[in-house]
Amino acid sequence: MHFIDVAVPVPLRRTFTYRAETELQTGVRVRVPFGNRQLTGIVIGAAATPRDTSVNIKDIEEILDTSPVLAPVMVRLAQWLWQYYHHSPGEVLHTMLPVKIRKGEKTGPDEETYLVPSAMQAEKGSLERAPKQQSCLHDIQTRAETKRVLTQRYSAAVISALKEKGLITESRHTPGPQPQRWLDTLAIAEKPVPDKEQAVAVAALTNTSGFSVSLLEGVTGSGKTEVYLQTIESILKNGRQVLILVPEIGLTPQTVARFQERFSIDVGVLHSQLNDRQRLRVWQQAKDGELGLIIGTRSAIFTPLKFPGMLIVDEEHDESYKQQDGVRYHARDLAVMRAKEENIPLVLGTATPSLESLNNALAGRYAHLTLSQRAGGASATNMHLLDIRDQVVNAGLADGILPVMRRHLEQGNQVLVFINRRGFAPALLCHHCGYTMHCSRCDRPYTVHRAQNVLQCHHCAGTRAIPKQCEQCHSQDMVTAGVGTEQVEGALAHLFPDAPQVRIDSDAVRGKDKLQHTLNAINRRDYQLLIGTQILSKGHHFPHVTLVVVLDCDGALFSGDFRASEKLGQLVTQLAGRAGRASKPGEMWLQTHNPDHPLLLDLIHNGYAHFARHELTERKAALLPPHASQIVIRAEAGEAGQAFGFLNQCKAEIHRVATHNPPAQAGPLPGLIEKRQGRYRFMLVLTHAKRAPLHEALRLALPGISALPEAGRVRWSVDVDPTDFS
Ligand SMILES: Nc1ncnc2c1ncn2[C@@H]1O[C@H](COP(=O)(O)OP(=O)(O)OP(=O)(O)O)[C@@H](O)[C@H]1O
Numbered sequence: 001m002h003f004i005d006v007a008v009p010v011p012l013r014r015t016f017t018y019r020a021e022t023e024l025q026t027g028v029r030v031r032v033p034f035g036n037r038q039l040t041g042i043v044i045g046a047a048a049t050p051r052d053t054s055v056n057i058k059d060i061e062e063i064l065d066t067s068p069v070l071a072p073v074m075v076r077l078a079q080w081l082w083q084y085y086h087h088s089p090g091e092v093l094h095t096m097l098p099v100k101i102r103k104g105e106k107t108g109p110d111e112e113t114y115l116v117p118s119a120m121q122a123e124k125g126s127l128e129r130a131p132k133q134q135s136c137l138h139d140i141q142t143r144a145e146t147k148r149v150l151t152q153r154y155s156a157a158v159i160s161a162l163k164e165k166g167l168i169t170e171s172r173h174t175p176g177p178q179p180q181r182w183l184d185t186l187a188i189a190e191k192p193v194p195d196k197e198q199a200v201a202v203a204a205l206t207n208t209s210g211f212s213v214s215l216l217e218g219v220t221g222s223g224k225t226e227v228y229l230q231t232i233e234s235i236l237k238n239g240r241q242v243l244i245l246v247p248e249i250g251l252t253p254q255t256v257a258r259f260q261e262r263f264s265i266d267v268g269v270l271h272s273q274l275n276d277r278q279r280l281r282v283w284q285q286a287k288d289g290e291l292g293l294i295i296g297t298r299s300a301i302f303t304p305l306k307f308p309g310m311l312i313v314d315e316e317h318d319e320s321y322k323q324q325d326g327v328r329y330h331a332r333d334l335a336v337m338r339a340k341e342e343n344i345p346l347v348l349g350t351a352t353p354s355l356e357s358l359n360n361a362l363a364g365r366y367a368h369l370t371l372s373q374r375a376g377g378a379s380a381t382n383m384h385l386l387d388i389r390d391q392v393v394n395a396g397l398a399d400g401i402l403p404v405m406r407r408h409l410e411q412g413n414q415v416l417v418f419i420n421r422r423g424f425a426p427a428l429l430c431h432h433c434g435y436t437m438h439c440s441r442c443d444r445p446y447t448v449h450r451a452q453n454v455l456q457c458h459h460c461a462g463t464r465a466i467p468k469q470c471e472q473c474h475s476q477d478m479v480t481a482g483v484g485t486e487q488v489e490g491a492l493a494h495l496f497p498d499a500p501q502v503r504i505d506s507d508a509v510r511g512k513d514k515l516q517h518t519l520n521a522i523n524r525r526d527y528q529l530l531i532g533t534q535i536l537s538k539g540h541h542f543p544h545v546t547l548v549v550v551l552d553c554d555g556a557l558f559s560g561d562f563r564a565s566e567k568l569g570q571l572v573t574q575l576a577g578r579a580g581r582a583s584k585p586g587e588m589w590l591q592t593h594n595p596d597h598p599l600l601l602d603l604i605h606n607g608y609a610h611f612a613r614h615e616l617t618e619r620k621a622a623l624l625p626p627h628a629s630q631i632v633i634r635a636e637a638g639e640a641g642q643a644f645g646f647l648n649q650c651k652a653e654i655h656r657v658a659t660h661n662p663p664a665q666a667g668p669l670p671g672l673i674e675k676r677q678g679r680y681r682f683m684l685v686l687t688h689a690k691r692a693p694l695h696e697a698l699r700l701a702l703p704g705i706s707a708l709p710e711a712g713r714v715r716w717s718v719d720v721d722p723t724d725f726s
């Protein structure tokens with residue numbers, strides 16, 4: 001009799017012991033009874049023989065796999081995840097596995113129709129006048145191919161001719177795995193000669209074996225992608241797989257095409273818009289070692305690899321790597337654990353490192369590679385502050401910026417105007433009584449959207465018609481306050497009627513294709529004026545943009561979020577990086593009411609590298625991450641007192657159990673957005689200079705917290721290494 005530890009899909013923070021006739025491999029799926037249900041679980045390992053064998057330990061009912069769906073490395077990663085993020089194993093596996101695997105469905109590819117050579121031999125010379133048929137027959141004879149693939153290569157007529165001649169037949173079966181299939185087509189296309197720093201980086205990364213983490217800190221346009229391309233060349237040639245993570249909106253067809261074109265291999269692509277079947281297919285192919293290269297967003301970090309060679313996290317500072325619900329994991333941190341478990345190198349690339357990664361590099365825990373020059377002779381963007389105090393400002397545009405814009409437009413170049421707010425205006429108010437139209441579920445002003453003619457709440461997405469009169473005093477004198485992209489677009493159309501313009505925000509470019517078309521049109525120079533939000537700031541290559549204007553950066557200087565200045569530094573630097581990427585030099589102007597602010601001055605004059613190092617010393621002085629560890633417990637409820645009360649009880653419980661070396665507890669504090677969708681939001685912030693005692697305190701407190709009667713009444717969650725305090 002064997003006792004087995006099984007992770008089952010329930011929200012409890014523990015695994016369960018079952019009995020099996022035989023020993024079971026770690027990572028196989030099993031059907032187990034749970035209460036009066038039957039669930040699909042994953043074998044985590046052998047369990048200790050229970051001390052009290054009289055407790056009713058149930059039998060495993062069915063073993064679903066002959067080989068594990070999760071390799072031992074991935075099982076260890078899962079265990080790390082549920083311990084580190086204090087989550088239930090069930091929820092962790094839910095996050096890690098494709099839906100169809102979780103549901104206990106059959107793994108492996110579906111049956112396919114193959115075209116195979118028949119026993120009949122072609123008569124000599126019979127295909128001489130049909131070269132297409134000859135070549136098709138040749139393909140079929142040399143390699144088993146599916147009908148699907150062959151009909152992409154040959155016309156239906158060619159295939160049916162061969163069938164009629166009795167030279168080929170159809171056969172249906174499940175394809176066996178074709179490990180390292182990419183080696184059949186792998187070829188290296190023409191590539192630029194790396195500059196000195198690129199060459200050093202490529203050499204350093206190519207010479208590592210086993211586990212290591214390297215921070216590749218390369219200014220925007222310095223050719224980091226080229227470094228990845230040249231580094232993974234030898235890895236792919238050696239039959240090893242490479243997994244590349246990119247930010248949510250950095251995964252464009254151009255990115256994928258760049259890798260495909262360089263290597264002439266299939267690239268497995270994983271993003272949130274795939275359906276379950278597509279996702280399972282890539283997952284399975286990667287697991288069978290058929291795909292050499294997989295590029296994906298956050299959750300692609302869970303892709304199994306049969307021949308792991310290297311992990312790359314591009315734009316490692318990007319916020320989209322942190323999941324903000326369920327298991328709130330950070331894909332970059334997970335990549336470090338994954339690389340360690342797989343014993344392979346990890347590359348973290350960015351122009352604007354997160355303070356976490358920078359700190360690790362400066363402390364010598366990560367190798368530090370730098371690219372300080374732009375590639376191909378492009379020069380760095382010049383940055384300037386525009387003091388807009390006492391200036392006339394119209395729709396967010398100060399008088400002083402207009403001649404600068406005109407100069408660039410007259411030279412035929414493109415100008416990018418950045419404003420981080422979509423819609424026409426962030427508020428609608430009554431000019432008579434001052435009443436502001438607001439969403440009652442979130443207690444926040446509605447944003448005015450002129451294009452759709454609605455008011456929209458940006459916190460819950462709720463909409464309503466734009467009222468003709470004030471709800472409070474019935475005056476018809478309703479005015480907007482503040483500026484959004486739509487308003488800037490309208491104003492620019494008046495100011496520069498000859499410059500074709502395009503707006504790029506999530507309203508204007510819904511869907512992946514729309515964004516793609518717009519980006520292509522920009523690079524075809526269909527537009528001269530680009531007005532956009534965050535979407536424009538990341539990774540895109542705009543060779544004709546020579547001027548970037550940031551309409552407002554003052555908000556971030558006075559934010560309640562201690563990461564606001566780091567984020568501002570990253571945003572401004574990435575935006576500056578969109579200008580002057582080709583032969584023409586670029587410049588950037590930041591409109592501000594605070595031209596003497598030391599933060600802005602440091603960023604403008606000394607660049608992000610200096611700015612970030614200075615931020616690190618500030619964080620150290622304030623005992624904030626990465627010089628301390630944090631965990632947040634959040635709670636939401638329809639009544640503010642309920643959420644607040646629950647967190648107070650959490651605080652007391654932590655205080656009770658963490659007698660030795662306890663964490664500092666701040667709160668309960670209201671979230672930066674106090675109310676959302678009718679629920680009040682509070683948080684309890686735990687901070688400790690050391691990670692281990694912080695986690696230990698929470699681990700000890702969680703059973704007591706979960707048992708609180710309030711725990712069943714409020715919506716609460718644990719967020720380890722929080723990045724978002726909204
Ligand atoms: N050694 C080189 N010689 C000539 N051109 C190069 C070289 N390396 C890269 N390039 C070109 O320079 C441009 C920028 O390179 P790449 O996209 O790799 O930079 P990046 O650092 O990833 O950019 P970013 O972080 O700003 O998105 C590309 O057009 C690329 O083809």
Ligand SMILES: [Zn+2]
Pocket residue numbers: 439440441442443457458459460461462677
């Ligand atoms: Zn709302």
